[in-house]
Amino acid sequence: EDKVVQSPLSLVVHEGDTVTLNCSYEVTNFRSLLWYKQEKKAPTFLFMLTSSGIEKKSGRLSSILDKKELFSILNITATQTGDSAVYLCAVEGVNRNDYKLSFGAGTTVTVRA
Amino acid sequence: EAGVAQSPRYKIIEKRQSVAFWCNPISGHATLYWYQQILGQGPKLLIQFQNNGVVDDSQLPKDRFSAERLKGVDSTLKIQPAKLEDSAVYLCASSLAGTSDGNTFGSGTRLTVV
Secondary structure, three states, rough: EEEEEEEEEEEEEEOOEEEEEEEEEEEOOOEEEEEEEEEOOEEEEEEEEOOOOOOOOOEEEEEEOOOOOEEEEEOOOOOOOOHHHEEEEEEEEEEEEEEEEOOOEEEEEEEEO | OOOHHHHHHEEEEOOOOOOOEEEEOOOOOEEEEEEEOOOOOOOEEEEEEEEOOEEEOOOOOOEEEEEOOOOHOEEEEEEEEOHHHHOEEEEEEOOOOOOHHEEEEOEEEEEEEE
């Protein structure tokens, strides 16, 4: 069974701090790793990573994948209160032509003013 | 582009009652997913449709949960009878061709079973 473990479970930081979120995984026939931000109910897509060592950036967020060690990190620099959310890591595995997404439990980030 | 629509937004029922959720995916999206997200956990896939056929329902508790996607567009998820542990947010997502990079999630239905 595919497995996705995120750490830490939660953290509290002050505005301007940098946070690093971790995601380790075990999956059959890895295709991609995805990061989502979940503020209320609907997760919104942040990044999709398929290749090791290539950093993806979007504003103050960045992410990188290590397919040898089976983990990814998500960095948020200069945090703002609007970054407060649950950050979900998901891994996509392929079985024949079917793609299946397995989620971690998420990291709850609270940014205090 | 309109997003994934779900209804109702909230539902409170007593245990042993029945409940149904509705999802309208993004137009043209062939793949539709139902996820269950219990408080403090990540979403768990219940069922995946490709058009109107089931691709994966291995984690659907079939003794009480059922889902259908008539005509390969809208989908309904039903629970009958509900248990306390079914309290969760039920998320619907859709994508073009079964790959996850194009997944778009709906706002979900929050179910409380009392």
